[in-house]
Amino acid sequence: MRSALFRELLDSIERRIAAAGRGHVGELFDEFAVAEADQLTAMLDVGSEAALPLARFRWARFTAAAPGAGVTDLRLAIRLLGQVPPGSPEDPMRPLRPLAAIDPDGSADVVAWLRHAKTLLDGRPDSLDDAMSVLAIVIHADLGPARVLGLTGLAFALFRRAVEAPGPVHHAAAVAVAEQALAALPADDPQRWILLTNLALIRRERFAGTGDVADLDAAITASLEGAALNPTNALVQSGLAIALRQRHGVSGAPTDLDRAVQHGRIAVELFAADDPERSMAAAHLVMALLAQVPPDAPTAALDEGIALAHSAVATADDYSRGFALRSLAAVLTRRTAHDGAPSDILLSDVLQLELVLRQLLDGDAREEFKIRLVEALTVHFHLTGDMTQLNAAVEIRRELAADQPRSRGHCLDLAVLLRMRADASGSVDDLVEGALLTVKAVGVDPDADRPDLAVLGDRLRDYGRTKDPQVLLDPVVVPLKRYTTSIWSSRMPFRMPLPNSSASMMRRPR
Numbered sequence: 449m450r451s452a453l454f455r456e457l458l459d460s461i462e463r464r465i466a467a468a469g470r471g472h473v474g475e476l477f478d479e480f481a482v483a484e485a486d487q488l489t490a491m492l493d494v495g496s497e498a499a500l501p502l503a504r505f506r507w508a509r510f511t512a513a514a515p516g517a518g519v520t521d522l523r524l525a526i527r528l529l530g531q532v533p534p535g536s537p538e539d540p541m542r543p544l545r546p547l548a549a550i551d552p553d554g555s556a557d558v559v560a561w562l563r564h565a566k567t568l569l570d571g572r573p574d575s576l577d578d579a580m581s582v583l584a585i586v587i588h589a590d591l592g593p594a595r596v597l598g599l600t601g602l603a604f605a606l607f608r609r610a611v612e613a614p615g616p617v618h619h620a621a622a623v624a625v626a627e628q629a630l631a632a633l634p635a636d637d638p639q640r641w642i643l644l645t646n647l648a649l650i651r652r653e654r655f656a657g658t659g660d661v662a663d664l665d666a667a668i669t670a671s672l673e674g675a676a677l678n679p680t681n682a683l684v685q686s687g688l689a690i691a692l693r694q695r696h697g698v699s700g701a702p703t704d705l706d707r708a709v710q711h712g713r714i715a716v717e718l719f720a721a722d723d724p725e726r727s728m729a730a731a732h733l734v735m736a737l738l739a740q741v742p743p744d745a746p747t748a749a750l751d752e753g754i755a756l757a758h759s760a761v762a763t764a765d766d767y768s769r770g771f772a773l774r775s776l777a778a779v780l781t782r783r784t785a786h787d788g789a790p791s792d793i794l795l796s797d798v799l800q801l802e803l804v805l806r807q808l809l810d811g812d813a814r815e816e817f818k819i820r821l822v823e824a825l826t827v828h829f830h831l832t833g834d835m836t837q838l839n840a841a842v843e844i845r846r847e848l849a850a851d852q853p854r855s856r857g858h859c860l861d862l863a864v865l866l867r868m869r870a871d872a873s874g875s876v877d878d879l880v881e882g883a884l885l886t887v888k889a890v891g892v893d894p895d896a897d898r899p900d901l902a903v904l905g906d907r908l909r910d911y912g913r914t915k916d917p918q919v920l921l922d923p924v925v926v927p928l929k930r931y932t933t934s935i936w937s938s939r940m941p942f943r944m945p946l947p948n949s950s951a952s953m954m955r956r957p958r
Contacts, residue, residue: 457488458498461505473512476505489524492531503528504540516591523554546578547585558594561586565601573612580605599629600643607650610657619654626650641684644674648687652694661698667691675711682718685711686729693736708736716756724765731760731768731775738778753779761804770808777804777820784827798828815851818844826865838869849885859885 461484467475475481485505488498506525510518529541530552550556550564561582568579583605586598603626610618626647633640651667654660671688678684689712696704712733719726737753757776764772780801784794805821808814825841828834842865849858866882869875 451491454488454491454498457484457491458501460484461488461498461501465501465504465508468508468512476509476512481505481509489528496531499528499531500541503532503544507541507544511588515588515595519589522585522589526551526554543581543585546582558586558590562594562597562601565598569601569605569608576605576608596629596632596643599625599632600646603629603646603650607653611653614657616658619650619657622650623647623654641674641677641681644670644677645681645684645687648674648691652687652691655694659698661695664691664695664698668695680718682715682723682729683725685718686715686725686732689715689729689736690732693732693739696739705736705740709733709740712736722763724763724768727760727762727764727772728768730756730763731772734760734775734779738782741782747783750779750783754783773804773808777801777808780804781820781824784824794827795831798824798831802828815848818848822848822861822865826868829868833872835869835872838865838872841865842869859888 464475464481485502489502492498492502503525506521506528509521510525512518513521525541525544526548529544529548532541546564546568547554547561551560565579565582565586568575568582580602583598583602587595587602590598603622606618606622606625610622626643630640630643630647633643648667648670651663651670655663655667668688668691671684671691674681674684675688689708689710692704692708692711695701696708712729715729716726716733719729734753734757737756738750741749741753754776757772757779760772761769761776780797784797784801801824802821805817805824808817809821822841822844825837825844829838829841842862845858845862845865849855849862852858863882863885866878866885870878870882
């Protein structure tokens with residue numbers, strides 16, 4: 449049975465915690481507070497109900513104290529938390545749990561805590577909150593170099609959170625913390641370029657989400673300063689090249705594109721040949737080179753980009769493979785579309801493009817990749833006459849039209865392919881389905897001088913009932929065939945938009 453003194457001390461500690469929660473922080477720091485806590489701590493035994501209130505008291509003192517002033521209270525809070533029996537309420541102490549798990553007696557140094565935070569950052573996504581808790585504690589506990597490292601790690605954690613759950617709050621916090629880390633570092637510190645590179649990365653990612661060019665400008669400024677401090681670092685040069693290419697996409701300034709190519713080439717040269725980071729740098733350089741090559745340039749102008757894209761795919765890891773494949777698809781698409789290219793080069797490019805797009809679809813079944821695969825299969829059919837390619841293109845187009853049944857474009861594009869197949873195979877069914885899709889997409893013309901369109905539905909229903917192709921040869925329907933043919937022929941079956949890579953600019957922070 450507890451003594452009256454034990455109960456009196458415990459009640460006093462709990463009152464002080466409650467008062468601090470109401471804003472009366474002085475209750476934690478008066479002349480009797482620590483004496484009462486020390487006396488109660490000396491009376492503890494295993495499983496004591498006073499362990500959690502005492503841990504909360506020490507934790508409250510640590511968080512209320514000036515930065516760097518409450519480390520003793522922090523270590524005592526960790527030690528006391530280790531005595532709390534399982535099943536006790538933990539919510540108020542949740543931020544301290546990750547440290548108590550690896551340092552139950554609170555004796556480890558701040559560097560060990562930072563190592564644990566890095567382990568958590570490199571671990572499962574659900575460990576991110578624990579990592580942020582440890583880093584916030586380190587930042588508040590230490591005013592020396594460890595605080596800079598803590599701020600850097602916290603900026604990275606917030607950046608990850610912003611990528612996983614895009615929104616202005618986490619991006620703004622990541623930028624603010626990264627700037628605090630930079631401000632806390634002496635101007636002549638040899639590691640300053642690392643923090644500048646991190647800040648540039650976060651700014652670039654925020655631009656991808658908001659489109660605010662001020663973030664790109666700030667990213668380029670930070671990258672230029674980092675490159676001046678460490679000109680032979682490949683990551684610095686690569687980050688600068690990416691930011692310059694992004695800004696060119698907004699401003700169209702040729703100087704930004706020229707500098708993007710310049711720094712991209714430097715980065716690719718600086719990376720080791722088998723470094724996965726080189727893959728991302730090479731893929732971005734490919735996209736910059738594509739933007740630099742005029743549409744009417746000879747196909748040889750694309751050779752450097754194709755070689756770089758192949759090398760990017762060859763050295764890519766799981767993270768960079770998707771963007772490396774996109775860069776290869778983009779440069780192959782450009783050369784495939786080049787007027788006057790020899791048919792053997794065209795077919796080689798198309799075969800490679802089909803393979804690349806199928807790999808992209810394995811990892812990310814996006815509409816963009818399906819459309820471009822249809823285009824590649826269609827060109828393959830034109831070059832070889834292989835009906836299996838056209839059949840595959842029709843089926844993928846059917847999937848797209850089924851996914852978006854109200855899409856006028858998908859209906860007409862499927863109609864184009866069906867008419868193409870009808871011309872190649874003589875299939876009346878394809879001709880009818882294509883006509884139906886065309887009318888569905890463009891609607892029936894209400895004008896009196898277009899009676900052929902007004903009776904189209906009846907004729908097609910007659911065909912569906914009788915399967916007699918003669919109903920489609922009615923003189924009234926003949927103008928319709930010319931009408932639908934003109935619509936189909938006006939839609940190019942092979943479009944070549946370059947991929948929008950803004951969502952892929954982000955690279956793992958260092």
